[in-house]
Amino acid sequence: MNRKVILVHGLWYGQLGLTLLRRRLVRAGFDCHGFSYPTMRRPLAANARSLYEFARRFDDGPVDFVGHSLGGLVILRMLDEFGGLPPGRVVLLGSPVRGSAVASEAADLPLIRPLVGRAKNALEYGYRAAPADRETGVVMGTGHVGVGRLFKSLETPSDGVVGVEECRLEGATDELVLPVTHTGLVTSRQGAEAVARFLESGRFGGDRA
Template identity: 30%
Template sequence: MNKILVLILFYSWSLTSVAQECVVLLHGMARTEHSMDKMSAELSKEGYLVVNYGYPSTSENIDEIATTHVAKAVSECENAAPVNFVTHSLGGIVLRKYLSMTKPETLGRVVMLGPPNQGSEVVDTLKNVPGFKLINGPAGMQLGTDDDSVPNSLGPVAYPVGVIAGSATINPILSQMLPNPDDGKVSVERTKVDGMSDHIVVPVSHPFLMHNPEVIAQVKSFLKAGKFLRDELGR
């Protein structure tokens, strides 16, 4: 009887001691956390503790956002571990900046959607146009392709990163500023970063990456297995 009681108590302790994984969502430029609501809902169904964090993407520079807001988002994971991240666009660069300064001891996997990991020619072309900084803020001004831009000054990643690039566009004007293929904001080539674990291209435009069912399936795959689905989707 005592042995049975011990086994029951041990089994119960084992169940409660298994930490729930956390996923921090970081939206893109001039967006809010609501742009990641669908992703949040889908990952919550998978059992993750999801922190869908909003930050002032158009009023602070990348260093300020990374230092203040990403740290706050990570703190909301509390005891959940590991801490994973899913980012869209600017969110990926903000995260790279944060992780260049500090890394959670329980850092898990990172999925970046349409990140300008090598900057964007759109910024090169438009940054001096009146109104660009007003709309995109100081962080937007830091996303050029020059060697001194924030993305190109961060160096390789040293943690598991999967990058999903879009190859469709709904903005032909901006696409004319970009090497093809592109998603209307970032070229496929410039989404890549040295040290990444996996990279895949989907026929989706930049603003819709975080809502797309195929993209969400790929995010789930990388978070679970550290790789994207290829055989199943023929990519």
């Protein structure tokens, strides 16, 4: 197998937050590479360009992308703006592609606004469509435990931070709902197994090569 996979973390997480996911994917035979970026200090467009420069280093076979939360939006922006990358698949884990009501509400609070930083616009407005030339899988959680429950705007069902409906992406190849939290999407065995199935087959059911 040995498919190359670029893992893109979400707001505040860093690559440390993807440790379990990465370890499980490596055990499943994937060649994983973590992309780190300043989630609060730089706008989405700048982080998308940095991801593109990072991904260009891998040109000897398919390159897949897996993004958690804001990381998924960085991936979608990069694929929309830049070409010339090797083929591959995309998996989004709890990415608010339709915008995050919690992020919008939080950004209006003076004490919390700095914690959202320049990711505010991306999290508020999301990203509407899947890349036309890549199979894209969307994983959503319904654990409904997390900091998002402190905000009245959080939709249900949700993973505790992002609502299920906020994750639905037009043109996605497949989608899956798991009974896990926002963090659980990247720390649970269920999440890792779902990612591996999609990267291998282009479906979460694993029935298509």
